Amino acid sequence: MSSHTVLRHTTRDSWKNIQTFVEPRPIVGKHEVLIKVRSVSLNYRDVAIATSQYPFPVKDNVVPGSDAAGDIVEVGEGVTGFAKGDKVVAAFDPATLYGPMKTWQTGLGGPTDGVLREYITIPAQSVVKIPESSTLSYAQWASVICTGVTAWNALYGNVALKPGQTVLFQGTGGVSITGLVLAKAAGATTIITSSSDEKLAYVKEKYGVDHVINYKKAPDWAAEAQKITGGQGVDFILENGGSGTMKQSLEAIAYGGIISCIGFLSLASQDEMPDVALLALGKGAVVRGIMVGSKEMLENTVRFIGKQNLQIPVEKVFKFGRDDVIKALDFMTGGQHIGKICIDF
Known part of the structure; x- marks a missing residue:
């Protein structure tokens, strides 16, 4: 079985205690897609979760991060409308397709494992294609998910x-x-x-x-x-x-x-x-x-940005890995950035 690298919070008293694990690569379900993560955009929420200051549910040993852009590398047998090679972003809350979020129990990187890992499976209905004509980077598209x-x-x-x-x-x-x-x-x-x-x-x-x-x-x-x-x-x-x-x-x-x-x-x-x-x-x-928003809102935001060819602000990009993720969160807490901080894979 193939493996991949995963980052987890084994304790939540500092982001500096994030740890690296090698785990089995996720197996795609019938109605899921398997995404090779290309970039993750960080949020202040990630700092709050790492330091036990987040006022909403967080699972033990959580994989942090909620915002990922990447490539589909496999589709489940029941999936239509997506294919291997599609560039996509995944909704912050895969369970909220439209309307207001009903709970904090289903968002990525808090109550459920997030995206700071090499591969992730997501329900196909919770994924949005990146416009083929877009010239934005994976980091810019990842930055649309929560903040956008x-x-x-x-x-x-x-x-x-x-x-x-x-x-x-x-x-x-x-x-x-x-x-x-x-x-x-x-x-x-x-x-x-x-x-x-x-x-x-x-x-x-x-x-x-x-x-x-x-x-x-x-x-x-x-x-x-x-x-x-x-x-x-x-x-x-x-x-x-x-x-x-x-x-x-x-x-x-x-x-x-x-x-x-x-x-x-x-x-x-x-x-x-x-x-x-x-x-x-x-x-x-x-x-x-504001509880972020639904997959429908993500679709509308992606469509608007793509149609208007808007440049989403990314301040600095770090590499995937424990030490660089710690540096990225250090940089975020320094408060000197303008725009987004991202992790490229």
Whole structure:
């Protein structure tokens, strides 16, 4: 029986304790495809899982990573529509084909084994073909799965973004920059926040963001957003901070706007918790939790990116292997990146 290399968390007190194993190569089921992984895109979720900070279920000895692009090397006997050699991406949650996710129990790299391994079997119904005409790298396509679909869900999963509306992105990580690329392509006015003038200048030059706010120099960034919009407020906010930034998000949002809760990077103390219910009521605003998205959303995101020939931002690529994966997660936690960090095989 053929074998392959697999990375696993045997303990979850640090990503530095990830271990390498040689295990039997998975056997493809009747309705599955066997994928040779070519690139994996990392997320802050991977750090949270490695350090026991992830607030949702994680299995023991989990294979980390949720976002993989690769080549089909074998198809199950009951599979139609896919063939050996197809370039594909796999959905974050293979069990959610459409509609909202119903549970956190089926996502890759947490409650089930993930993609930091050479081969993986996935139900064929949970796989999306990469457009044949695409010139994007495997790393770029892998970067669409979690961050791209999360951003798509934020912009289209409730009320669809319209050209001319304003979107504010917190920070310069993967979700924000990928969302910025999607929103610009859809004709939106964009605002991004950061504590670094250097990062803001780079994003303005590289990705064409319309407005920037340095929240260190302008701690009341909600007031700055209101000024930019002429007092109307922003229509969409991709809220990466959590409870620590929610009060200002509710101050910056337009009447009837949508705040999509994505991250928990900035937590408020109990006595500083905003009255979200009252503040949202006062604006008629929607505060919506984002659980990545369905396979249908992945299809829509892939189709949009392929049709528009959008360049998905990848900051740095490391090689597959225990030491390089540790270096990649070290780099991620350093917080200096703009865009995605990937592992190529």
